[in-house]
Every structure is written in structure tokens, then in C-alpha cells.
Amino acid sequence: MDTCGDIQVKELNKRASGHAFEVILSPSNTDAKEFPLSPLNKKETSLDEIKRKLDAAEERRKSQGAEVLKQLAEKKEHVKEVQQKAIEESCNFKKTAQEKLNQKMETYEENRTAWMAAQNEKFKEKDKKLEEVKNKKAMGKLICL
Known part of the structure; x- marks a missing residue:
């Protein structure tokens, strides 16, 4: 057993896996005062001090409750704003x-009207040619007679 100042080291059984030691710490002053767990001179609390502390605690609870209500109101307002924005975006969409859709329908109607006019013009041209052919045929029969 080795002693070095306040520390005592005692070697235990040697093992194949290594060494084992026991370290013992001794107090530096044997006549030093030990500290008590609670203070010796405990101050008496007065009724006024207890009331003051209770009032302060109640004020903190009220303040915390008001803060929670304020945060809830802010969240509710934010939800309203988000919903309003969503409704506006939906309406705009x-x-x-x-x-x-109206623009496409107008374009479609214009194209259809133009196509119908072109078809009518085409049929009128065919009718004219048909009339000419009939007239030529009728004239050919008249001449032959």
C-alpha cells in the first residue's frame, strides 16, 4: 500500500486480464467543519411576504394565460387570412x-363560321358549273333539232 499525500493506493489481486487497484481518498483536514445540509439561520417568512409571493405567482399565471390567448388569436387570424387568400385564388383561377374557355369558344365559332361560308361558296361554284353544263347541254339539244 502506497501513501502519497491525501491519497492511498492499495494493489489488489493481480489477474491475467490486468491489474486492479483500490484508491482511498482521505480528508485533508480532519478537524474541518462539515457543512450542514440546511442553513442554520433560517429566516422566518412573514404573512405579508407570503401574500406578496402568492400575488406575484398569480400575476405570472395571468400573464402566461394572456400570452397563450394572444398566440391563439394570432393563429386564428392567420388561418382566416390563409383561407381568404385560398378563396381569392380559387375565384381568380x-x-x-x-x-x-370563352376565348376558345369564340375562336371555334369564328373558324366554324368561316368554314361554313367557304363550304357555301364552294357549293355555289359547283351549282354554277352544274347550271352551265345543263345550259350547254340544253343548247346542244336545241341546235341538234
Whole structure:
């Protein structure tokens, strides 16, 4: 057993896996005072001090409750704003979609009207040629007679 100042080291049984030691710490002053677990001179708390502390605790609870209510109100307002924005975006989307559809329908109607006019013109030309052929044929029969 070795002693070095306040530390005592005692070697235990040697093993194949290694060495084992026991370290013993001794107090530096044997006549030093030990500290008590609670203070010796405990101050008496007065009724006024207890009331003051209770009032302060109640004020903290009220303040915390008010803060929670304020945060809830802010979240509720944020939800309203998000919902309003979503409704506005939906309305804008519907409006632009309706305008695009109307534009396509107008273009379709214009194209259809132009196609119908071209078809009518084509049929009128065919009718004219048919009339000319009939007239030529009728004239040919008249001449032959």
C-alpha cells in the first residue's frame, strides 16, 4: 500500500486480464467543519411576504394565460387570412379559366363560321358549273333539232 499525500493506493489481486487497484481518498483536514445540509439561520417568512409571493405567482399565471390567448388569436387570424387568400385564388383561377374557355369558344365559332361560308361558296361554284353544263347541254339539244 502506497501513501502519497491525501491519497492511498492499495494493489489488489493481480489477474491475467490486468491489474486492479483500490484508491482511498482521505480528508485533508480532519478537524474541518462539515457543512450542514440546511442553513442554520433560517429566516422566518412573514404573512405579508407570503401574500406578496402568492400575488406575484398569480400575476405570472395571468400573464402566461394572456400570452397563450394572444398566440391563439394570432393563429386564428392567420388561418382566416390563409383561407381568404385560398378563396381569392380559387375565384381568380375560375375567372381566368372561364375567360380562356370563352376565348376558345369564340375562336371555334369564328373558324366554324368561316368554314361554313367557304363550304357555301364552294357549293355555289359547283351549282354554277352544274347550271352551265345543263345550259350547254340544253343548247346542244336545241341546235341538234
